[in-house]
Amino acid sequence: MAMQTLKLHLLLHLHLLIIFIASHARPIIIHDVNFIRNTCSKTQNPSFCFSTLSSDKRCINATTVETLAGVSLDLTVAAAEATLSFINDLADNNPGTPLEEDLHLCAQLYSNAIDDLHDATDELNSKDYGAASSSEDQADDAPDSCQGAFTGDVTSPVTDKNKMVKDLSGLSGDLIDLLNS
Numbered sequence: 001m002a003m004q005t006l007k008l009h010l011l012l013h014l015h016l017l018i019i020f021i022a023s024h025a026r027p028i029i030i031h032d033v034n035f036i037r038n039t040c041s042k043t044q045n046p047s048f049c050f051s052t053l054s055s056d057k058r059c060i061n062a063t064t065v066e067t068l069a070g071v072s073l074d075l076t077v078a079a080a081e082a083t084l085s086f087i088n089d090l091a092d093n094n095p096g097t098p099l100e101e102d103l104h105l106c107a108q109l110y111s112n113a114i115d116d117l118h119d120a121t122d123e124l125n126s127k128d129y130g131a132a133s134s135s136e137d138q139a140d141d142a143p144d145s146c147q148g149a150f151t152g153d154v155t156s157p158v159t160d161k162n163k164m165v166k167d168l169s170g171l172s173g174d175l176i177d178l179l180n181s
Contacts, residue, residue, distance in 0.1 A: 039065055043174035048167055069124055069175035073136070076168040077117045080142070083161040084110040087146075090157055098154050106146035106158065113142035113165075120176070129179040136176055140169040 036059055040049035053059045058071045084107060091103035116139035123132035143162035150156040 035063060036068065039068055039175070039178070042178055043171060045167070045170065045174075049171050049174070052168070052171060065175055065178050066124065066127075069132075069172060069179060070121070072168065072172040072175050073117060073121045073124060076139070076165065076172050077114060077121070079161075079165045079168050080110055080114050080117060080139070083158060083165055084114065086161060087158060098152060099150075099157070102149045102151065102154055102156075105149040109142040109146050109149070113139040113169075117169075117172075120172070124176065124179075129176060133173065133176045133180055136169065136173045140166070140173055143169070 033054060036053050037050055040046045040053065043049045052075065053062075053068055053071060056071055056075070058074075059068060062068050062071070087103050087107045087110060091100050091107065094100045094103070116135045120132045120135035120139065123129075123135060143166035146158065147156055147162045156162070
């Protein structure tokens with residue numbers, strides 16, 4: 001009989017623990033999504049901001065715009081590095097063509113942009129938001145300049161990648177600018 005009573009008590013405590021965890025964990029998640037949503041409402045592209053940041057697990061517990069800006073910069077760097085790698089592969093596969101020349105220009109633009117984005121990240125981490133904004137702004141030009149590098153009959157093979165980097169860079173700039181205001 002004592003064993004049955006002990007099992008009932010354990011089961012009751014486990015049930016109460018589950019109810020407690022469920023009732024207390026949910027508001028935290030809603031609060032964090034609301035923080036992201038409220039912050040994103042202040043950017044130029046709120047829906048892109050929200051979908052990008054809310055899908056990144058690093059933002060789940062974010063409570064500062066600085067954290068969101070850091071994640072956005074990380075995503076921008078990753079996209080720029082992937083684009084640069086893609087551009088270099090395309091250039092290697094098109095030697096001696098006008099496409100190769102245009103791709104080499106894009107590669108240089110993206111290489112510089114990645115350096116600027118790393119600078120922006122360092123400046124953000126040291127709370128020099130003005131310098132971070134300036135570095136990010138310089139990087140923001142690379143996708144448009146790359147897109148414009150394709151001349152004559154050469155069509156840009158990186159339009160979609162340029163757009164993604166441009167969107168992410170714009171988001172990073174918006175978030176850094178919120179820190180400056």
